[in-house]
Amino acid sequence: MELNLETPALLLDEARMQHNMARMQERMNVLGVAFRPHVKTSKCLEVARRQLALGARGITVSTLKEAEQFFAAGVDDILYAVAIVPNKLDHALRLVRAGLRLTMLVESSAMAAEVARHGREHGVCYDVLIEVDTDGHRSGIAPADPLLLDVAAALTGGARLKGVMTHAGSSYDLHTPEALAAMAEQERSRCVDAAERLRAAGHACEVVSVGSTPTALSARHLDGVTEVRAGVYVFFDLVMAGVGVCETGDIALSVLCTVIGHRPLDGWIITDAGWMAMSRDRGTQKQVRDYGYGMVCDADGNAIAELAFNQANQEHGVLQWTGDIVDLAARYPVGSSLRIVPNHACATGAQHPFYYVLPQEGGVPRKWERFSGW
Numbered sequence: 124m125e126l127n128l129e130t131p132a133l134l135l136d137e138a139r140m141q142h143n144m145a146r147m148q149e150r151m152n153v154l155g156v157a158f159r160p161h162v163k164t165s166k167c168l169e170v171a172r173r174q175l176a177l178g179a180r181g182i183t184v185s186t187l188k189e190a191e192q193f194f195a196a197g198v199d200d201i202l203y204a205v206a207i208v209p210n211k212l213d214h215a216l217r218l219v220r221a222g223l224r225l226t227m228l229v230e231s232s233a234m235a236a237e238v239a240r241h242g243r244e245h246g247v248c249y250d251v252l253i254e255v256d257t258d259g260h261r262s263g264i265a266p267a268d269p270l271l272l273d274v275a276a277a278l279t280g281g282a283r284l285k286g287v288m289t290h291a292g293s294s295y296d297l298h299t300p301e302a303l304a305a306m307a308e309q310e311r312s313r314c315v316d317a318a319e320r321l322r323a324a325g326h327a328c329e330v331v332s333v334g335s336t337p338t339a340l341s342a343r344h345l346d347g348v349t350e351v352r353a354g355v356y357v358f359f360d361l362v363m364a365g366v367g368v369c370e371t372g373d374i375a376l377s378v379l380c381t382v383i384g385h386r387p388l389d390g391w392i393i394t395d396a397g398w399m400a401m402s403r404d405r406g407t408q409k410q411v412r413d414y415g416y417g418m419v420c421d422a423d424g425n426a427i428a429e430l431a432f433n434q435a436n437q438e439h440g441v442l443q444w445t446g447d448i449v450d451l452a453a454r455y456p457v458g459s460s461l462r463i464v465p466n467h468a469c470a471t472g473a474q475h476p477f478y479y480v481l482p483q484e485g486g487v488p489r490k491w492e493r494f495s496g497w
Contacts, residue, residue, distance in 0.1 A: 161354030235277035242281020286330025315347035365410035
């Protein structure tokens with residue numbers, strides 16, 4: 124495929140993306156839960172519109188900038204799924220006053236009290252979820268911790284307890300269907316337990332929100348859960364392939380790069396896609412198959428097994444030939460194109476200002492803007 128783009132360029136395969144989105148939404152429909160996709164992966168309005176058109180109910184964001192951008196485009200039901208801190212409350216207030224149905228997250232009684240105080244002081248009542256730790260992976264409160272009820276008690280006046288939320292991030296370390304199903308059940312059952320403890324203590328808890336791409340695709344049932352969140356499923360990546368929830372042929376993102384030189388004695392091909400184009404994420408390092416900085420493919424996206432990408436500088440990608448001796452300069456001359464499939468779609472996407480979308484129907488790539496920062 125001759126794309127004639129200035130490189131490095133972030134390519135998005137529309138057909139694969141649509142397939143991935145439909146697969147997840149159909150699964151949520153079968154499991155009988157609402158789906159609130161995490162848009163931190165794409166940070167792109169065109170992608171979110173397609174997710175909502177398929178049946179998503181609201182979105183999840185990781186920054187208030189994302190909330191602001193998507194609200195400005197007409198999305199008015201947003202969960203900000205990172206624990207709120209005092210220096211962000213005024214920003215949240217502006218969004219709420221503008222009409223956004225914003226749900227925030229807390230994991231401490233001190234911050235719960237601060238959110239409630241801020242709401243009272245400014246004449247609003249914030250909707251709040253309590254973050255629950257169901258796998259020891261990151262932040263949140265254990266379901267049986269007395270702190271859970273303390274946090275709920277602090278959400279009065281200027282804040283309302285809406286429910287509980289968890290993220291089983293440790294699912295990224297797994298790689299068998301049995302382990303993934305067990306983690307999905309652990310995530311579900313522990314989050315539901317937290318909700319039931321709150322209800323038993325007299326607190327309303329209408330939302331029970333769980334999710335990660337691996338657990339969402341591995342759950343056998345979701346009794347007691349009201350909504351699921353997932354993000355990277357929309358593009359997938361090599362880490363998700365290593366986890367076992369997709370094939371490399373499902374991955375919708377790749378970085379188009381150009382050969383800029385060779386070191387024949389070392390068996391090297393040098394490209395213009397270094398770690399600034401791919402990110403520093405080496406997420407496959409801990410998996411059975413380590414792809415270095417990404418999986419090297421030809422210009423049509425077919426994997427080249429003999430090319431490894433284990434070394435990168437800021438703007439230089441160093442590809443190592445591991446096969447039988449060949450004339451690399453003749454096979455991959457300066458100016459020829461290659462594609463690199465990313466380890467982590469979120470991290471690689473964050474390096475680029477837009478996607479070159481390869482249309483389902485073929486033809487000239489379209490450009491979709493994405494944004495970054497806070």
